[in-house]
Amino acid sequence: MQDDYMKTPFDEMDLDYFQKPEIPGLHAGSMSEAQKSKDHYKKDGHTHGHLGATTCQDGHVHMHPGVTSTPIENEQGHFHHMKGNTSFDDGHIHQYETYTSLPIQLPGGYHTHYVEISTTEDDGHIHVIKGFTQPSKS
Numbered sequence: 042m043q044d045d046y047m048k049t050p051f052d053e054m055d056l057d058y059f060q061k062p063e064i065p066g067l068h069a070g071s072m073s074e075a076q077k078s079k080d081h082y083k084k085d086g087h088t089h090g091h092l093g094a095t096t097c098q099d100g101h102v103h104m105h106p107g108v109t110s111t112p113i114e115n116e117q118g119h120f121h122h123m124k125g126n127t128s129f130d131d132g133h134i135h136q137y138e139t140y141t142s143l144p145i146q147l148p149g150g151y152h153t154h155y156v157e158i159s160t161t162e163d164d165g166h167i168h169v170i171k172g173f174t175q176p177s178k179s
């Protein structure tokens with residue numbers, strides 16, 4: 042965990058529920074291993090948009106607009122694969138790849154997922170992406 046990113050209200054929450062789901066044979070955060078899980082995707086189903094800014098490092102932030110994969114199911118529920126490049130700022134981009142949390146129910150039949158990712162190191166630093174995906178119905 043980095044010590045130079047801004048604390049958010051989520052740092053004070055019990056995040057057990059938000060932890061990345063257990064995926065057999067998958068080492069959390071490993072991009073090459075993450076590739077292997079693509080076989081588990083449903084061919085159809087809902088996705089979630091995500092957008093926002095990374096934490097600030099080295100005097101700049103990057104944006105991370107994108108869309109998650111379709112659902113991946115396990116015994117506890119579903120989650121999504123999320124992968125992309127950040128925007129180009131301060132002369133470079135970063136890459137990120139992770140799995141979302143399990144669903145977090147919202148009013149009206151919608152749900153969201155929590156995500157916390159460290160980007161790749163580029164130009165001598167990494168950024169952190171923390172937040173919730175845009176709501177979607179299952």
Ligand SMILES: [Fe+2]
Pocket residue numbers: 098101102103131133134135163164166168
């Ligand atoms: Fe950067």
Ligand SMILES: [Fe+2]
Pocket residue numbers: 087088089112119120121144152153154177
């Ligand atoms: Fe979902």
